[in-house]
Amino acid sequence: MDNIYLDYNASTPIDQEVAEAMQPYLSDFFGNPSSSHWASKQAGSAIQQARAQVASLLGCSSDEIIFTSGGSEANNHALKGVFYALQAKGKHIITSKIEHPAILAPCHFLEKLGAEVTYVGVDEFGQVSVEEVKRAIREDTILISIMHANNEVGTLQPIEKISHIAKERGILLHTDAAQSVGKVPTRVDELGVDLLTIAGHKMYAPKGVGALYIRQGTPIESFIHGAGHENGRRAGTENVMFIVGLGKASALAEQNLENQGEGQLRDHFEQALKKHFGERVVINGHPTERLPNTASISFVEQIGQDILKKLPEVAASTGAACDSGQVQLSSVLKEMKVEPRVGMGTIRFSLGRYTTLEQIEHVVESLVNTI
Known part of the structure; x- marks a missing residue:
């Protein structure tokens, strides 16, 4: 065989329909999407369509989606952005011991900057205890970050239950959903999260593109500073072709989910x-x-x-x-x-x-x- x-x-692999959607932006529509002339109009429109497609999959508003270079950047933005924005209020973060390195490494980095991180364990099935998360909360806790699905064993975490605790205490909740988006429902209001990470290459889009959902009103610092791209949240001229691919992959995922x-x-x-x-x-x-x-x-x-x-x-x-x-x-x-x-x-x-x-x-x- x-x-x-x-x-x-x-x-x-990149889905054939995704590749076909991306193709025109390799050669025909090359304009800078931030410019206002004819050569940029199609690129700008394509980004907004892709943003709407990702938002539809997650059940949120288009302006709550920012595009990134992938899941690792989205995770870094969520953790560091919240810490920078809320460190005057508190410096305590809760996460789990089985997170992807794209969560654990930023947490270790933030510890060097004064953050205090509690790493909760899991049971024999690889599932986080909601009660242990609850016990770990302190007065200065500003963020809980628990992955939606573990990449090694596939265990789904009780994000909805954790969100109830977070809301009661006024704590932001982030989930790394790189492994779960497109495989199981990931509607942000049902999960109850304030931030959610997507990685394109886990859902039949190219490597090098991802997205971060940021609930409206969530305090978060920009991760890359410069011009006002992505609603001022992430500077840098957008990677139009790959963003189009992520949008198409999101639309296909929504169609095929059931x-x-x-x-x-x-x-x-x-x-x-x-x-x-x-x-x-x-x-x-x-x-x-x-x-x-x-x-x-x-x-x-x-x-x-x-x-x-x-x-x-x-x-x-x-x-x-x-x-x-x-x-x-x-x-x-x-x-x-x-x-x-x-x-x-x-x-x-x-x-x-x-x-x-x-x-x-x-x-x-x-x-x-x-x-």
């Missing part, structure tokens, strides 16, 4: 592995509150990297790294208290729009033959 891509949580087959394929995959391997496989993550496309599978007493080396046609990610003969579990699996004998054999298979049943059955057969 040809190569099989099961690493959609790492990055997605008609995705990844969940059924994922369940078929896990059931087949359980049938063949029994207790020699462990499925990581929450049994029900989990992304429909994500299967984090631990092959007990095996090493994930060794398994994938024997399946060169399969693109997937491991949950443990092998360095100098020593297997190190990912920080997420460690926080979930996964035993090393289990965790060292972890592989994350993440399905996507182009995954087929034939591919899934081939991978199952290959794993059986290999292990």
